[in-house]
Amino acid sequence: MTVQREMRVAGDTNVGKVRSTNEDSMILEPRLGLYVVLDGMGGANAGDIASQMARDAIRDYVMQRRGNAPARQLLEAAIQAGSASVFAASQANRERHGMGTTVVACLVVDPDHLVIGHVGDSRAYLLRQGRLLALTRDHTIVEELVDRGLLTADEAERHPYKNVLSRNLGARPETRVDLVDVEVLPGDRVMLCSDGLYGYASTEAIQYILGSGDAPEHVARDLIELALRGGGGDNVSTIVLEAPQAAPTASTVVKTSGAMAWWQKRQRFLQIAKDRGLPKNPIVRGLSPDEALELIGLSLCQAIFHDLEKSTGVNVWTFAQNLAGGWFERGGEWSAVRGLMDILHTCARVCVDEIRSADTQLGFLLDVAVSRALVVAELALGGLLAERLRVVDTDLIGLQSERAAMVDRQAIAAAETLSEDPDAAQPWVDRPTIPFLRPDRPVTNSGVSDEVSDAMAKTMTIARARTAPKAELVKQVLTALETVANDAGGNFATAVLQAREIYGVRSVDDAGVMPLFDALDTARSVTASSVQQIQATPATRAKVLLALSTAHQRLVGATTGLVLEASIPYGDRLREVQAITGELRDQVASAEKRRAALERENATNIDSSLPWGSRGTTEW
Amino acid sequence: MSTPSTRSPLATAYEVLQPRILQRLLDLRATLDPALGRMDEGTARGQINAVLDHLGTFIATGDMGQHRAFLHTFLAMRAAEAQSPAAVLAMLVAIGDTAAQVAQDEGAGTAEGAELTLLLTKVTATTARAVNDLIAEELERRLGTWNELRAQTTGAT
Amino acid sequence: MSDVDLAEAVSVLRDEVLETAEHGDRDPPGSEFFEALLRALTVGGESVPGLDLALHDSVLRRLAWGDSEEVVLADAEMVFDRMVIAVHRALRDPEDQLVVIESTTLVAVTVARVVAMAAVARASRARAARLREEMAQRQLREVLEKQKATIARLETENDNKDYR
Numbered sequence: 001m002t003v004q005r006e007m008r009v010a011g012d013t014n015v016g017k018v019r020s021t022n023e024d025s026m027i028l029e030p031r032l033g034l035y036v037v038l039d040g041m042g043g044a045n046a047g048d049i050a051s052q053m054a055r056d057a058i059r060d061y062v063m064q065r066r067g068n069a070p071a072r073q074l075l076e077a078a079i080q081a082g083s084a085s086v087f088a089a090s091q092a093n094r095e096r097h098g099m100g101t102t103v104v105a106c107l108v109v110d111p112d113h114l115v116i117g118h119v120g121d122s123r124a125y126l127l128r129q130g131r132l133l134a135l136t137r138d139h140t141i142v143e144e145l146v147d148r149g150l151l152t153a154d155e156a157e158r159h160p161y162k163n164v165l166s167r168n169l170g171a172r173p174e175t176r177v178d179l180v181d182v183e184v185l186p187g188d189r190v191m192l193c194s195d196g197l198y199g200y201a202s203t204e205a206i207q208y209i210l211g212s213g214d215a216p217e218h219v220a221r222d223l224i225e226l227a228l229r230g231g232g233g234d235n236v237s238t239i240v241l242e243a244p245q246a247a248p249t250a251s252t253v254v255k256t257s258g259a260m261a262w263w264q265k266r267q268r269f270l271q272i273a274k275d276r277g278l279p280k281n282p283i284v285r286g287l288s289p290d291e292a293l294e295l296i297g298l299s300l301c302q303a304i305f306h307d308l309e310k311s312t313g314v315n316v317w318t319f320a321q322n323l324a325g326g327w328f329e330r331g332g333e334w335s336a337v338r339g340l341m342d343i344l345h346t347c348a349r350v351c352v353d354e355i356r357s358a359d360t361q362l363g364f365l366l367d368v369a370v371s372r373a374l375v376v377a378e379l380a381l382g383g384l385l386a387e388r389l390r391v392v393d394t395d396l397i398g399l400q401s402e403r404a405a406m407v408d409r410q411a412i413a414a415a416e417t418l419s420e421d422p423d424a425a426q427p428w429v430d431r432p433t434i435p436f437l438r439p440d441r442p443v444t445n446s447g448v449s450d451e452v453s454d455a456m457a458k459t460m461t462i463a464r465a466r467t468a469p470k471a472e473l474v475k476q477v478l479t480a481l482e483t484v485a486n487d488a489g490g491n492f493a494t495a496v497l498q499a500r501e502i503y504g505v506r507s508v509d510d511a512g513v514m515p516l517f518d519a520l521d522t523a524r525s526v527t528a529s530s531v532q533q534i535q536a537t538p539a540t541r542a543k544v545l546l547a548l549s550t551a552h553q554r555l556v557g558a559t560t561g562l563v564l565e566a567s568i569p570y571g572d573r574l575r576e577v578q579a580i581t582g583e584l585r586d587q588v589a590s591a592e593k594r595r596a597a598l599e600r601e602n603a604t605n606i607d608s609s610l611p612w613g614s615r616g617t618t619e620w
Numbered sequence: 621m622s623t624p625s626t627r628s629p630l631a632t633a634y635e636v637l638q639p640r641i642l643q644r645l646l647d648l649r650a651t652l653d654p655a656l657g658r659m660d661e662g663t664a665r666g667q668i669n670a671v672l673d674h675l676g677t678f679i680a681t682g683d684m685g686q687h688r689a690f691l692h693t694f695l696a697m698r699a700a701e702a703q704s705p706a707a708v709l710a711m712l713v714a715i716g717d718t719a720a721q722v723a724q725d726e727g728a729g730t731a732e733g734a735e736l737t738l739l740l741t742k743v744t745a746t747t748a749r750a751v752n753d754l755i756a757e758e759l760e761r762r763l764g765t766w767n768e769l770r771a772q773t774t775g776a777t
Numbered sequence: 778m779s780d781v782d783l784a785e786a787v788s789v790l791r792d793e794v795l796e797t798a799e800h801g802d803r804d805p806p807g808s809e810f811f812e813a814l815l816r817a818l819t820v821g822g823e824s825v826p827g828l829d830l831a832l833h834d835s836v837l838r839r840l841a842w843g844d845s846e847e848v849v850l851a852d853a854e855m856v857f858d859r860m861v862i863a864v865h866r867a868l869r870d871p872e873d874q875l876v877v878i879e880s881t882t883l884v885a886v887t888v889a890r891v892v893a894m895a896a897v898a899r900a901s902r903a904r905a906a907r908l909r910e911e912m913a914q915r916q917l918r919e920v921l922e923k924q925k926a927t928i929a930r931l932e933t934e935n936d937n938k939d940y941r
Binding site for chain 1: 648650656658659670673674681683686689690692694697700701702703704705706710713714716717720721734737738741742744745748749751752753754756758759760761762763764765769770773774
Binding site: 009063070141155164235298376393395396397400401404509510513514517521524528531537538539541542545546549550552553556559560561563564566567571572573574577578580581584585587588591592594596598601 | 780800837838841842843845846850854857861865870871872873874875878879881882883885886889890893894896899900901903904906907908909910911912913914917918920921924925927928931932934935
């Protein structure tokens with residue numbers, strides 16, 4: 001087997017299935033040892049321009065100074081030059097204001113050593129011995145909140161702002177660059193990519209494609225294809241670097257002799273599968289025994305064979321996903337999948353034992369490799385189960401929220417009935433005021449003149465006439481506006497009282513709150529246009545609009561304050577429940593310590609006549 | 621009737637290797653689980669060592685019931701920290717893989733090293749299988765709750 | 778005045794409205810609202826979805842960074858109040874005053890709507906998070922029960938072993 005000496009590199013990019021322009025850029029400069037992926041942002045092709053400007057600035061900087069500065073400093077300074085270039089261009093042209101780009105760059109120091117620099121959410125990964133390791137952390141607002149302990153990783157994944165960057169090139173003339181030194185071992189692969197890849201492909205799938213034995217150019221192409229199959233909603237770019245391989249190892253034996261020995265056992269595998277009842281599993285109901293054995297048994301044999309050949313797990317992964325994914329979609333139960341996997345596991349076990357009895361060394365290596373393949377299968381199944389759990393959780397939360405909303409609506413209806421009884425309702429003035437209103441704010445309307453008051457009355461008459469008869473809420477808002485605008489006292493208290501009247505009792509969700517803001521918007525729009533229709537001087541119209549606009553702004557502010565007030569209990573209830581969870585976790589952690597200690601004490605008291613892994617207690 | 625058993629050579633070999641496995645995992649902890657990456661080393665050490673200690677006991681006893689107990693507790697605790705079961709599974713597999721890798725590196729050329737590598741790989745497979753069964757059980761429970769709630773909500777409307 | 782001239786005329790009021798003398802020129806409180814107002818004036822004070830989205834994003838970004846909804850609202854109110862005073866002083870033509878007041882109101886109420894939507898979304902997330910916590914609690918309680926049973930059994934076995 002020839003040993004590869006040079007680092008092999010390839011890159012690929014695609015506009016994706018949704019965007020019309022590719023705002024990603026790349027640098028592939030083997031002479032400089034410089035490899036960069038950039039992802040531009042900004043409207044009207046500005047992103048395209050930003051990424052290309054930064055790309056050119058970085059490449060020129062390194063070209064002029066390579067060999068004259070240490071690698072870390074050189075890469076950081078080059079990225080800073082990119083940022084300065086984009087910033088200057090964005091300031092010079094109003095249409096390009098706000099444009100920017102992310103960057104992830106790799107500078108090869110020598111075949112054993114790289115430096116990675118990045119700003120934004122383009123990423124670098126290291127694949128070592130089949131495991132994918134992240135070399136960078138995204139510069140997003142949500143990651144910063146996770147760092148501060150304000151969000152968990154899972155909450156971050158669901159967060160509406162998860163893609164909002166906290167750093168990029170071009171927002172400022174200088175930016176903070178994160179740098180990491182990477183020691184590269186034989187056979188390692190490093191991948192640079194834009195968010196168009198990882199946003200549309202699972203980490204596991206990326207790991208397995210990167211870990212296949214294929215050449216970097218095929219891997220880069222397959223990764224792009226993976227992102228496109230996942231939706232391709234963004235531009236996608238990737239660069240794959242492969243470190244030189246070392247001398248042949250045990251893994252080479254597995255790839256060649258091991259794979260062949262496994263393949264030669266396939267008929268034996270199928271025989272055992274038949275004896276163990278694979279054709280009777282519900283998943284293959286309706287198929288003849290031979291069809292069932294071929295579809296399931298032979299497919300797994302082939303998958304393991306190909307994975308052994310290439311030291312990857314992608315084929316077994318795909319097999320397990322297709323098997324269980326299709327079954328779950330048809331409403332199938334887990335027990336059938338578990339039963340089938342146990343049969344296949346037993347078949348693999350027996351085959352490997354037989355190989356081992358003929359060739360101890362080869363059998364041992366295969367035992368490890370095939371056990372690993374079964375781990376991969378379980379990982380794939382675990383992913384599917386977790387996804388199903390997530391979907392059921394979302395539905396459950398939706399159902400429980402619906403149920404809670406139903407209870408709320410019943411409570412609201414009861415409260416409204418109660419509020420018709422003046423003795424039962426809490427007086428408005430006794431309710432807490434809105435915290436954020438500051439009475440010391442400058443009063444912009446301390447009363448209106450008679451002329452303006454008359455003009456305002458005419459405006460409101462026109463506005464009411466133009467409002468649809470059934471738009472009750474809009475009419476209420478118009479009345480409130482007039483009251484607030486005519487208030488000589490500075491609007492604040494009146495606005496709060498009027499807002500409470502309009503707000504009434506409503507649920508804190510889109511269905512409860514948005515109609516109110518829609519009505520406020522409609523009222524604003526109709527009053528603004530009604531002002532134009534009154535017979536008055538321009539100066540008077542301006543004063544009328546000022547009075548009504550100020551009233552409107554106060555009313556909207558007060559309404560928003562009521563929404564904030566109404567949302568407070570949800571946060572409070574959550575904190576109460578979180579405190580209970582915290583206590584329970586402490587109790588479980590403490591009990592776990594006690595249980596583990598007793599388990600260790602009890603370790604000498606086991607029944608060793610039973611096979612290892614089959615001894616057990618009954619509570620669990 | 622159970623009889624006292626002496627600690628197996630592989631369990632002893634694992635115990636000797638445990639500090640090196642721990643150190644390798646601490647070095648890689650950000651890739652195991654971002655939450656582990658953010659913790660100070662002392663806290664991360666405690667958490668990872670709890671898993672490794674349990675693996676040592678499992679290797680010594682082969683007690684599947686206790687192994688499920690540990691995994692059930694581990695999953696519940698991580699769920700309370702809003703970590704998805706897929707992420708927990710990936711973390712446990714990564715710990716097992718790393719342990720097997722260290723056993724292979726440290727025991728290269730020895731029969732004991734090879735056997736320990738194989739055992740750790742099989743422990744990882746057993747762990748993955750058990751975790752999936754636990755996830756499936758929890759899924760079953762939630763589907764049951766969903767069906768009940770659905771019936772109640774439909775009945776009420 | 779033309780749209781562009783009006784936007785220029787209003788842009789010189791920036792220092793006064795945002796109190797840059799007190800807070801400094803770089804990102805004083807309320808600057809994103811002032812920028813939104815200039816954008817609205819550039820297109821004749823009409824409500825344009827693209828401009829609303831920019832304001833929407835900047836408000837959400839502030840909230841994401843941890844500024845409270847109350848502070849964001851208070852800043853918008855402050856800009857509104859100062860603008861109407863400044864406009865009354867700086868613009869002679871009442872028609873120009875009308876356009877600027879309308880645009881200023883539009884920006885202020887857009888901010889209020891975005892803040893209200895964010896509060897509603899936050900309440901919804903809190904509701905969902907509470908339900909998730911309750912599901913996690915159920916799992917923890919189940920585990921705790923089993924742990925207690927296991928501990929009791931192991932303690933008994935160990936006691937019996939000692940006894941023998």
